[in-house]
Amino acid sequence: MLNPFSSRQRARLRAFFSKPANIILVVFFVALCFLTLYPLILLFLETVTVHAGKEMRATKLGAGSLTLYSLERIFATAKNSYSSLTFYEPLMNTMAVAITASMISIIFGGSVAWLITRTNLKFKKFISTVFVFPYIMPAWTLATFWQTFFKNVNVGAGTSNGIMASVFGVYMPEWFVYGYFPISLVIGLHYAPFAYILIGGILRNMDANLEEAATILKTPRWRVMLRITLPIVKPALLSTLLLVFSSAMSAYSVPVFLGSPVRYYVLSTKMMSLINNYPGQGYVIAAVMIIFGVTILAVNQRITGSRKSYTTVTGKSSQISLVNLRKLNVPIAVILTVILLMVAVVPLLTFAMESVIIKAGDYSLSNMTLDFWIGTNLDYLDQGDSTGILLSAKVLKALGFSLLLAITCSVIAGTSGVLVGYGIVKRRGSKLATAVSNLSFFPYLMPSLAFGAIYLAMSTRIPGLQGFVVLALIGSVKYLPFASRSGVNAMLQLSGEIEEAAVIVGVPWYKRMLRILFPIQKSSFLSGYLLPMVSCMRELSLFVLLVPTSNTLLTTMLMQYSEKGWAQFGNAINLLIIVVVLLVNFLVNKLTGASIDKGVGG
């Protein structure tokens, strides 16, 4: 009998696979290669393939033939400044937005994190609770709010006034209402909680002895801050910066709302406008976005590599003296509270308001109706639907589908996260563990829209990879980084002895996981389930290319309504999504103690 392995090799293999951690790592290594690397290859193939439709006319080739047409159009077509307008300018805009947005996130989120963990600021509980709202809510929430609030007759299409102009008589200039500034600001505010959670986590867990030692030696506060606190959180800061940068780069809904009225294109919006007529060119842009993502991963890897030496200093210091803000305390607290109300609460009230008025801009009682919520026979409105959203079978079906998808993704991603965490920590330092760790983090850096494009390319080649299956698959893979991160963190905190005791008395692996490891770190693990669920409920970019129809998910339905201009139904659905997401977050938090900040926090 032919046997490629010698008996010694066989024995080593058997020994290798007798450890559950190894099996987990091998399984995930193979699965993740298939789910991230294979589709990547397909994507690159799509950039050199002729697609049915206008590409066939342009290239005079049959569908499926190989061509450099799309690459040439995107990178090197001078006629009508095509490449420059379609690619280079949007690329510059994307960079500008992503850099500004990540700076805003870091500065705002970081300052609040410092205020909450290191000072005696008032209203801490309120601020820390509400601060994460913008991250939980869909990104376009703030964008549409910004538009409704600041639009006026002098800017964009310029035909009607928003609240600021009609109520306060203040007409903001165009750069303030549309384009680079508001896009960067809104994305920055959306990801500020992310920075807050990451930096706050470090500050909270950081050994405060160093700071205290300095304080005892009468070092001035600012010096402690500059020489001790900042250097310690610097790797976390940089890492957060890169993560936010990569998310901001692929933001799609915010530039659609705040960029398109003034034709301010970024890569994501350009890609979407190309994908219907010239899919090849759309895929080229997706590929560029991914190359950026991978570069960021590499940079991040170097930084987090050095970060490890800091986090080994963990173990909470018993006491840390909080900075007394004195006279500044109340003003800072009030300003923060007002900002948070503007960012997290007022938009919701605006949506509620906009969902009950018939003619835009007229806030008199006679122009109000609850029909968009609970009406029937609404043909008189001529807005597509004939029943209010709470009675509409279509909306309820989408709500059910969205919830089912969110739960599925959270179960798959969450469970995988626990397993990956176990595998990586048990085999820490091995090549396989490092590879799986990188692969499981990789999807985070894939811009959502581009990742969707990859799976679209894959779904046209693999039968059965359609509808719910492909959505659940991509959701699980995309959110795995959150879950595996909290899985790794939870496992790192567990001493190996706990499991060893059970190993000695011969408790099987699955029992050790279910009876010992999971219960001890329940809330950390569950946080790894919560974040994928919440993210999935409010996700648009990732799914927009893959949904069977726009009516499949609440978020894609919302986008369609907004495109059709059915504003009131749109606002009502938007509010429904936010309420459901907040409710899910609240319930899971109350029932299990899991929370978003634990899921992300380092």
Place this chain on the structure above:
Amino acid sequence: MKKFVSLLLALMLVLTSSFAMAESVADLAKAAESMTHDELVEKALAEEGTFIVYGNTSRIVTAAEAFSALYNIPFEGSNLKDAEIYTKLANEIEGKAKGADMVMIQDGASLQSMAIDTGYLVNFVPASVKATVAEGDQNPLIHQFINKVFIWNNKGENVPAITNVWQLTEPQYKGNIVFKAPDAEQVNMNFLVMLTSEEWSGKLAEAYKNLYGKEIELGDCENAGYKWIAEFLGNCVFGNSDTTLAEELSQETAAGKLGLFVLSKLRSSSVYTENLTVGQYLASETGTAIEPFSGFMYPMYAMLSSNASRPYTAMLFIEYLMGADGFHPWGKSIGAYSTNTAIAPLEGDLALDVWKSSLVMEDPEYILDNYEDVYSFVTMYLQ
């Protein structure tokens, strides 16, 4: 010997019947074009399963609902975007999965290149309308035309009552024209492509001469069509939805502004219709037409899927759609025009012929051949 003949006959019967079973939807449709209404009904009712329709208009679902109630046929209707329809069709047909029986869609150029060249969609003209639908509208079968026309706000002192499209390129209109971004809606791009054709660039050159009394200077532009596109788009601000454009343009705050959008939006309850004037309506009243066009018009096609599992039901539905009852969901308000001349236009609206002669119409072949050039030209003016 007798036995042998009967065996042979039986074999032939089996062969022909199995051959008949393999008959394509296209063959069935061809054969059914001479069927009477009753024959179609009989064949349709003999079919099984859910009848599935896709359309890029929300009203297709209303029409399918009424049809389903009439014949007691279970149905599923989806209002999808064009691109979604093509993706789904491709997946269903290549994967031989149950899917659409019938599709209603706009944008003739994409239809040609995505669905007709590929054989995904099949044409069917019901016998009932062969005589009442213009021959040019029969292949592929056009169910209705929809128009996008110049409409302006009639409040204030500077009412933009234009009589020549070149007026729109003048400096006073800078920022005062609203138009849905042509990269956000295909039919808008198709309209711009058509303007570069010999016919329309010629008419535009003539209109220029009529307005300014001199020949047009083209500069870098290839023809008067390109020139007008450049200057018109330069004055435009772009919206994302015709509904929103109509709503906003109808506000008192929009005095002095003009838009080019779907006429049917005037029926919307969120629009202050009284604040808006439709260029072509005014032109028909005063007898002074807008030179050389008062907007554009695009067809909405009704076709069978080559993958239909209820082909006869789909044919019956098309027959239903082409009649007065089937057209009602669209025809009850202005801005939609049945190609069936037996259906009169709505009172207060103009007849299809009048619109056809004053609007820019699509030519799918011309659009496909020139799309790339115009698309990249237009991109320059979308910034």
